[in-house]
Amino acid sequence: MRTKTVVAERAPCPPGSVAIIEADQPGLRQSLGAMAVMMSCHRGQEICGQNRRADHWYCVVAGVARRCVVRADGRRQIVDLLLPGDFFGFSATDEYGFTVEAISDGTIVANYPRQRVELLADADPRIARQLRQVAFDALSRLQAQILIVGRITALEKVGSFILEMGERMSGPAGVVMLPVSRYDIADYLAVSVETVSRSLTDLQQRGVIRLFGTRHIQIVNRAALAGGRAGAPH
């Protein structure tokens, strides 16, 4: 079912943004390079599943993944959007409280056996610190998401989402590439697909953004995106 593929001992260099991030400070991924098992995933492939033993930690190397929970009523909530460089698989209990799936074909994920990493961290404080850092990064992402989901209007939610993607994907100035479908955006923002679509066309009609195809957005009026209702008209 799950296709694990060893891609390389040392993973092929991931796209620009990641390289930049990891140049800043020695990252956990370098430290754990030796024990990484690379996995190439197809669209929708489950990487780790809710209620399964949480015996691995992971890191997105390329592509995108979604961490999600399915509610009792069948609705899905995306709890975290995982881009290259993001670690995941952390659980407070001994089972995962979520499911992680690859979003795009060819998403590459590094697998790390939790036990071995913890032993390594026990022996090397630097790794323990890096581990804390990636956990804090995850905390930061979740807080950002709560702030987005907690906004009132859908326009504000979608606006903040675009801004967040703009920052995290660090593309060339002004043009943001959305790594996910409208459905994923909807489940991430906890609104309906239709509302996402309407908000986007609305923002475009107001001249706040411009759409190129369905996945490329040019930010025209940054302030209006952040504020939502306070559309600076001029």
Place this chain on the structure above:
Amino acid sequence: MRTKTVVAERAPCPPGSVAIIEADQPGLRQSLGAMAVMMSCHRGQEICGQNRRADHWYCVVAGVARRCVVRADGRRQIVDLLLPGDFFGFSATDEYGFTVEAISDGTIVANYPRQRVELLADADPRIARQLRQVAFDALSRLQAQILIVGRITALEKVGSFILEMGERMSGPAGVVMLPVSRYDIADYLAVSVETVSRSLTDLQQRGVIRLFGTRHIQIVNRAALAGGRAGAPH
């Protein structure tokens, strides 16, 4: 401004629930007992502030605290409700990205200088592991909150909130004591105060809960609380 008071070398035994929690497994608070500086806070007192240097970590010993962010438009979002045993102050950058305030008078918080704790963790892997554990606990709380805030109807949000409080406060069967005001609940759930109030009276009229005063709730129909419409146990 900030009143720091050394309460005791070894803090007075906190109320029941905490003692129980910490009996389960050796907690971080014991390990750090020696370097804790206790702080007794009055209602609304700021414990740590956004954009200040993140040079301390904290643990709620007694009482309740809120971790919140004030948006550009002045609205406040409570990002985490901190009960006895909860650690906070973790930041991915070198500044806090939030403000933490005591909610009730006499809230007691343990202060730990971050540098010293990290040095201790470098030397003692057990502490490093406990540190990871409390970080994962925080992750778990945030995920739970996203699931709550992401719900559609206010009834579901309030219902889940009651259930969550029921679990985290571990009071005697069926009766939940709300540690916060309606305003705090509103800012935690990202709805208006009026909606919280209405939802509660609504739930009572349907016989799902019973209110005793404004802060004590008896859960009558657990399933109805969870589902909002369809009762399904987790």
Place this chain on the structure above:
DNA sequence: CGCGGCATTGACTCATTTCAAAGGTGGTGG
């Protein structure tokens, strides 16, 4: 070519926000 998944648009309903006001509650000081 036609299928299936994704995206957009419209119409309608209803829950939630907003604005407004009145009831409670606890604390403080006269």
Place this chain on the structure above:
DNA sequence: CCACCACCTTTGAAATGAGTCAATGCCGCG
């Protein structure tokens, strides 16, 4: 002891934003 105050809580009425249902358009792919 009482009065007053600030704050919290509840309830009402009106406006609107978002969900839902439904239909169509779009596009890549077999």
